[in-house]
Amino acid sequence: MIIFLIGHDFKYETEATVKLFFPAMRFTFCTEDAPRQEDYIRTSLAGETILAESSLSGVFRRSEAQLPQHADKRTAEHALCTLLYEHLTEATGITPPWGMMTGIRPVRMLTAAVEQGSTLEDAVQAMGQTYRVSEQKLALAKETARVQLPLLGRLGPDVVSLYISIPFCPSRCSYCSFVSHSIAEAGKLIPAYVDCLCRELSIWGELIRRLELKLDTVYIGGGTPTAISAEQLGQIMDAVRANMHMDPVREYTVEAGRPDTITPEKLEVIRSHGATRITINPQTLNDKVLRAIGRKHTAQQAVDAFRLARSLGFANINMDLIAGLPEDTPDSFRDTLDRVIALDPESITVHTLTLKRSAALYAQGGSQIANPAAAMVDYSVRRLPEAGYRPYYLYRQKNTLENLENVGYAKPGFESLYNILIMDETQTILGAGCAASTKLVTPDGQITRIHNHKFPYEYIGRFDSLMEKKQQIDQILGGNSHGA
Template identity: 45%
Template sequence: MTIRLETNEPALFGELADVIRIFYPTSVKADEGDFCIRHEGGIQEDSWQDRFYALCFEHTYLSPRRAVGELAIKRERKRAAKTGLFLLLRTISGQSPAWGSLTGIRPTRLLYERLEAGDTPAAAALYLREKFFVSEEKAGLLKEIERMQRGLRTVPPGQFDLYIGIPFCPTRCAYCSFSSGELGDGKLVEPYLAALAQEIRACGAMMREMGLSVRAAYMGGGTPTSLTAAQLARVLDEAQAAFPGAREWTVEAGRPDSITVEKLRAIRERGVERVCVNPQTFSDETLRRIGRAHTAQDTLRAFALAREAGFAHINMDVIAALPGEDLPQFRATIEQVLALDPESVTVHSLAIKRSSRLHEELVTEKSDYAPPESAAEMIRFARESLRERGYFPYYLYRQKYMAGNLENTGYAKEGHACLYNIGNMEETAPVLALGAGAVTKWLFARERRIERAPNLRNIEEYIARVAEMVDRKRALIGGDEK
């Protein structure tokens, strides 16, 4: 089904389309559709006025105009229109979405805004419930995350977090849209690693010149363990020589089929204590369906190898609402994860990204996806089970096109929250990002703004133009007066 959206304020089209997708995860277009939602926005005295028409329904929403300053006015206008449409669609559909009218990636940001304004955590959560119609359950989740992040959210002056990207995978998962490529014949790996080493050295020297030091480092991808043990050792040696003294190091081993004793030893011998072993599911049938070239037994083997190698912190990722899976299958995955007793667990809601194979299957109705209420049951079961075993939510983010309009949540035992994840997701830490497709995000604290310097996504172009990637970062970070 396609919905046609008409509005006399084109700048609001994207925001209004996001609200429609909360209720109807479908295509929204300006020029065609199976039925039309029409918006007429304007001003009535001291209020924003938004009229909406859909099917036989009509709704008018008035919201006070109080903001001062261009950015504040723009945000107030956007929120007023979104709220009006949300209320209409809630009436038409009979649904009460758990995250209310929120469509952004970081709902914790709104909670922190209220805390900075002087609210208590309880008052801030109540504001989200009343202003944005967030459910009591999700507002409580945000309060728990705020508690876990105390003392970990901010970065000392002069420090940054480091990301190193390895854009290769053994195979491409059906849900993936990341900037990565299958290993294939491996011809690009060595040229890529040479270019990456060049970027690491140059940026390490640049940061030392500026008097900046690393706080937390994260090697992700892709799948870093798609490299050989010798290649992994080489990248880590380069990184740790250029950026010494990190308080935390993580390597995203990820795919169990890529994990070997030699690779784990190479990682652990270089002081890395946190590694990720990601089953996604313990159903072999589902693993085949989503293009993961490993079995549940491979995950058990990889986890045992990581423990034997001496890793004090193992994280595991699982995905709720994978195609063909129901609550009993997801329950079995969570129970198996808990039996392994990792230090942290990340629970994802399936996000069907436009450039993924699953999106194509959704369009052609070739896959069997869990309905929203089933996805919500899975997420609730995971949260309750993890809490019973001493895991607490410590970071959260949302994506477009997520199953059930839900969220991704990282859980950890006390003392095992990942600093890099908190700083990156909350955007409270400057992130120096190296490698193809990596995006440096630099915080300018005095001006309360964030600027980005993206690296080229295409691996061959990155190799050819790596010096330019360094120059982009120098131009960005050199403007920070710290």
């Protein structure tokens, strides 16, 4: 489809607005008018007049409005995109649930407004008016902010969290776009990878001591951390304990991930090394759906893994689900969610399927799949609070089915601090391992990111030069420390 941009250069926002209605479409852009036979969208700015026009399947429409007086560039851009949004809502009959909002952290917008002195009600109202967000999503964002605000008590600039990446999985799920490596393909790299990871943890430990920082939360994620052996997992968790002062740590999570990798030995390693929270991520409890996404385990294995963890004393377990998976239906999703609730985990995270180009499912034509994800998400928004779970963190991603969201729900007192902190972006997070990124937050709110290499062979092969790059962290974080 062609998009005409006449008299303005608001290409990025115009494209983002059009994509809300045509997510899988490819666009070409023209800055000069030319006659067209095929479908097109035209936006223009002339003096104080803004126009949105479209010709879609032979139907021509035109909308016109005036800019407010003395509008600056940002106001003009927002006004033009609002006109285009309303125009396309009418032309397509689609009303996106999050309205014109393209940002990934709507709740951060609310909590930031509250921190600057607004009431939550006013912040919600402003978000609804500015972005045309539906009442249902406004209520969800508001409740998430309400749960999150008391947990966001700022801890000071000398407090940091630690993320540890174990990028291996038993096999690759069809929807996965993460740089995860199957054990069969990359298994021989694991011993060298674990050695490098332990060296990186000792470098982080030394930096934490030198700058007199305090460790707040630790998250071992992946991939599937339990895809490696109990001994290797123990080696990594030993390195955490040996290099970090763990007393101030408020939360220590290990993503046990795929049920087919969970064994009594690995759970015992996790428990005995002081992890306080694990997540078991079946994504669905429907065997047909599990097969369709390339999982090699059954729903019963997920239930058994949960019961095993409980029997070994884990008192804070999260389970992850995904709405919109291939072969899933609203009925089978409802069945999954009800069965997960019956297991009584402390938290349940409901993601909506995101299709990125690197996922196998996308190559199979996944971008075209018609999907009842909205009905599934609606059920979870209604059902989980009834069962005692409150939404506590929420984020959106690009290319998510129907522009929906990912929401973590927890029983009161079991909200994951790490999940809140990663979205809040006000705490430094040190990343260890391949594909991990370190996010340094200075007291003035500036964020510097340092990315580790994406693939295990690069991380192992270029480990020394990567660690040299981290010397700059002392200068950036040095200003944060008590001692500096």
